[in-house]
Amino acid sequence: MLTSLADIPLGRTAKVAHIDGPRAFRRRLLEMGLVPGTEIRVVTIAPLGDPLRIEVRGGQWSIRRNEAAQIAIEPP
DSSP states (O other), X not given: OXXXXXXXXXXXXXXXXXXXXXXXXXXXXXXXXXXXXXXXXXXXXXXXXXXXXXXXTTEEEEEOHHHHTTEEXXXX
């Protein structure tokens, strides 16, 4: 069952299924190592819910919720 990164709870780990959105957005994430099959974990969520801090391949990124909604994930 696929869902988006914006919908998973804090501390949960999942795998990237695919990335939607504009071509430049997809390309940037792919260049940074966020490819299908990569494990991703939500580390913190800002008090007002935006942005999310995620852990990808040992590094931490901040991503806006509307961008996270374009990343389809599947539970591990």
